Amino acid sequence: MEWIGIEPNQAMHEFLFEKANEYNINARLLECTSENISLPDNSVDYVISTEVLCSVVDLKQSLKEIFRVLMPNGKFLFLEHVIDKNNFGRRLVQKTVPFTPWKWYSDGCNPGRDIGSHINQIGFAKVEYSNYMQEGKGIINLINKPHIYGYAIK
Incomplete structure (x- = not known):
């Protein structure tokens, strides 16, 4: 393997x-970076992303590259923390922290991204994901509580 x-x-x-x-x-x-993956078109069976799309410089370009390198019927599996669409206070913090020292302590994490919507816009034949609230304590978990997990098929 x-x-x-x-x-x-x-x-x-x-x-x-x-x-x-x-x-x-x-x-x-x-x-390389996820915005310019050094692999040929249609060359991989799976792409797996686990809590990294918050930190890529250009989310849309990274997702385009994931789509490009996947073989036909290839699968993109993901688990990501996302913006909180239901809690205004958390959403405000998520949108604000990237402009604080947070970004240096968290490898550039931007917790205010609606990653699921971006995945839906790339052109996958099928996208399915579920929302959940991550359990745990601490300020980082409090900010990054909303998550999605799912898959997309090319």
Whole structure:
């Protein structure tokens, strides 16, 4: 089995390779960004995104690239924290914190993104996701409580 990853946080590289080795997975990290994935069109079966789309520079371009590299009928699996559409106070904080030191402590996280709507606009043949509120304590969890998980098929 081969896993190809994009991870801009250098501090995570050793951990990723250790985990891949632990599960006998051949791992490779690409030196690129999600906005310009250095893979051919229609070349991967799955793309998995876990709480990273909040931190990409250009969300729309990243999703276009995910769509581009997926094979026909390929699947995009995602779990992401998203903007709170129901709680005005949390939504206000989510929209404000990217303009504070938050962005340096959180690898550029922008918690005020409506990621599900963006995924729906890319052109996938099918998109399904569910909303839930992440459990846990602390200020970061309080801000990033709303999540979605689901899949999109090319």
